[in-house]
Amino acid sequence: MSRADLAAGKVIRMSLPFRVQHLLLAILLTVLAVTGFALMYHENSLAQWLIRMEGGVHNRGIVHRIAAVLLMANLVHHVFYMLFSREGKPELRQLFITKRDIDDFLQSLRYNLGTATEYPPFGRYGYKEKFQYWGAAAGIVLISLTGLMLWGEEFSMRLFPKFVLDLAIIIHGYQGLLAFLVLFLWHLYNVHLHPSVFPMNPSWITGKVSVEWLREEHPLEYEKLKEEGVL
């Protein structure tokens, strides 16, 4: 964190490697959603228009597969980064869900209902971020596995009977729908529409958030940085 940043009241929340991973994820998931839902809802006229825009059903498949390969590469890179890099290891530790997160969640509900006087103070990641992270991780793993099965359908059917592939296609589609809804209703609300960040939390581009925002939304992280003498 540079002096200039601190002087401007900013602190780094997303380092460059994480911003690159996040941007890739955002672009690839959008491409996958557009090409995937066009197929899943092929009876819908908007989907039909999309398939035409994507150059027909065959080219749509090629685009979807290229994006999928890049996404899986992104995921593998992320796993290695979190497990072995100097920056990733402590991040991962702070992302584990503990009993504290469940208590925080319940307390936030009580607070908003007016039966608790204090909003739970979060560390670097609150329950909202942790839920988002692990949900997305599980979803991407599941959707990648089923997608690979469907891609190599002849190979898959050497190992599994056909009805397993029928399940794979259902899981692949609905898991995609689930991921899409979580991103739209949950993630986009939290990083764009939530009153504390509206119209946007800039950290995904600049990497920085204001110290004030950190003190408000992640007070435990704020205090920790203070103790460490960073702030």
Place this chain on the structure above:
Amino acid sequence: MRRPFLSAALIAASLFLAVPAGAVPPGVGECMDCHGDKTIEMSLPGGQTVSLYIDLQAYRSSVHGGGSCVTCHADASAPHEKLKKVSCDKCHGDAGKSYAGSAHGKLRAKGITDVPGCDGCHGKHDIRRPKDPVARTFRLNIAATCLRCHKDRALEPRYQHLPDQKLLAAYEQSVHGMASKKSGLLGSAVCVDCHGNHAILPGDQPRSATHRQKIPTMCGKCHPGILDQYERSVHGKGMRAGIAESPVCTDCHGEHTIAKIGDPSSSVSPRNIPKTCSGCHDEEGISTRYALPKKRFSSYMDSFHGIAVEYGMTKAANCSSCHGVHDILPSSDPASTVHKANIPKTCGKCHPNAGPNFAKGAVHVEVSPKKAMGVFAVRLFYTIFITALVILFVLHVGLDLYGRWDRKRSGAPGGKERKP
């Protein structure tokens, strides 16, 4: 070779006929004294005029050109008043009899004159043998001869049960029409090959050549190999057993509109075949009556094969890729391409590594607890899970906003009022 013989015969005939005096019938030459004049006309009561000119050259080149005018116009003398109608029956009795029983013949017997008599198709003085390339009834000219009337839209309202004119005109664009018109192939089907000639009748009459029950055999005249396959198929056996709903050739291929498989307009093109088959197989009544499996169309269209074909990737499997074409058999028949034991081989046509696992599970996945419990359960789980999650998200967001609004209203400083 023919001409010297004909002239000799004429000379001989005139010698013999010239001897006995009395009511001497006029010779061709005498008739031509008047009818060879291009301006000779007859007035009709309506005020129109009809030319009475006869082109001698055309007559001499006709199949009857070696004869004499009086062979047909027996009551002719020179000069003469209006002659009796010519009847061809005297020489062509069999054709006359067939014609009398035909749709054309019956109407004509009722005095309707704008349906064709013999001359309508064969011509009058210029009749040629059907083998003669300039004959109206030469194979390559037949369509034009029939369509002279049957393409006329004014005809349609005048006669009930007359097929759609547009449909008849479509023959010219059909695979048969193109083969004869464009490629000049004699072997291609023309009108009379299916409908017959003199005895032509509408297809709904049992004696008609185009009656449903006769169609496979009729098409089989030119397509015997296909007929052989069809006879052994479930459709062919059904048809021969008298089940009228069992499809015959025309139910899938169309009639006058028959096109090549590669033609996108063909009812049996890869893209259209699912719709063509489901004309019966997606029909509630038919599937119930013959205990056929249901939802074949929707389950196919929702599969990857169906979607791919719908969007023009025609190398993906359509109905006939798996079930066969003319030789379709029910999956219960061990010889069927979709019998459980044969599925790996059938799938293997496109998926070279297809093994026994291809046969484990339904190909037409019908999502119901009975037919595909696994898929049904997973879909139900996701539907409930996603719905619940969306409701919880909305509640959480709503609660968040409500809390803020509530605190603001009660005078607390906006946002979260935490002690510093």
